[in-house]
Amino acid sequence: METWKRFHEKQLTHSMAHYLQAIASLTRAGGTSVSAIAERLGVSKAGVTSMLRSLTTRGLAKHEPYGDVTLTVEGQRLAARTERSRDVLTEFFGEILGLDPATAEEDACMIEHLVSPDSMVRFLRLTAFLRSDHPTAERFREAFREYQNACESGTESAHCPVCHGRCLRVALEELIDPVEGEKESLS
Amino acid sequence: METWKRFHEKQLTHSMAHYLQAIASLTRAGGTSVSAIAERLGVSKAGVTSMLRSLTTRGLAKHEPYGDVTLTVEGQRLAARTERSRDVLTEFFGEILGLDPATAEEDACMIEHLVSPDSMVRFLRLTAFLRSDHPTAERFREAFREYQNACESGTESAHCPVCHGRCLRVALEELIDPVEGEKESLS
DNA sequence: GACGAAAGTTAAGCATACTTAACCACGCAG
């Protein structure tokens, strides 16, 4: 029960990951500057300066006052990994789970820097496998679509024919935000 | 490109989610106290007091100085949802992706409060489906295991027979932390 | 009913990641 505290010991914070991605992307697009990063991320220039100092200290970026901004090799590596993680997750959420693109993108963005490399590899394999022309994968896509539809319009009974025994709708209902009329109790 | 800033606007922070879970769990086990929460989470009692004030302000817990600790209905709901999310994700990472239990637990813990309810529902369905005795699911488990094994000991060539064209090992290699001898460059 | 330990609290301090306001640096126009 100590795992949870490692949240803040992750190699990259959510902010740092997005700074690295922004710098990498802007560099590819021709050139980076404090203003460009600020605009891209929607933060103040002062915030960028301060984060660049922090990234430089960590050996992920190079930046001297009034100088230009570049990533170190390590910074480039982490930027690339984070970008690829986000892409893999977006594809998984969108293509496999069937989420709408906006939610898929958002969920991927939230967790991209938190999922272990080992998991990422397996997400990638699973997504690739389920999207491939492997006959089992094709059959899966068909069956899972039916399964989801049946579940969507499923029975209210405890014995769901789709779920082979226990109907998942019970659990689902509790997962989706139900209560919406109690927000004013926050005073 | 503004999604990333919503990270800190999430309903629950990582810490808050774990406080709610701890309180719920301790309540079920007989009784909650500041000390018990502190011990469970491995934080100081002062930290607990301060977080309880914050949770009370947000309408998720009830706590008066030197009084006992309880969750509001909303707090209970969020605690239950978070716990269930973690369970679903742990099952997915462990049973479907095939991660070792420790990593599965850790990854689930990191992202449980960040994944949208909609995604959680689909994670649940996918896990349930792939673990079911549905014939397609059974075939999937077999095929995906073979696929992973083949990938693990796969070819070095660009044309991988498993991946039906482009070998994923290229991408995998970049995802897994490779460089390990540059850590002292942080000065 | 006083006493001391355990439980709980406040206060002060730290780190992160922002904000605004105000101040510096630099290059180009005249």
Next chain:
DNA sequence: CTGCGTGGTTAAGTATGCTTAACTTTCGTC
């Protein structure tokens, strides 16, 4: 070669979520 505007910086302030140290409250024991 002066001056001004843009880009960039520091400084100070905010919020979160911790820490330790010191203080208060409560309660069981005698």
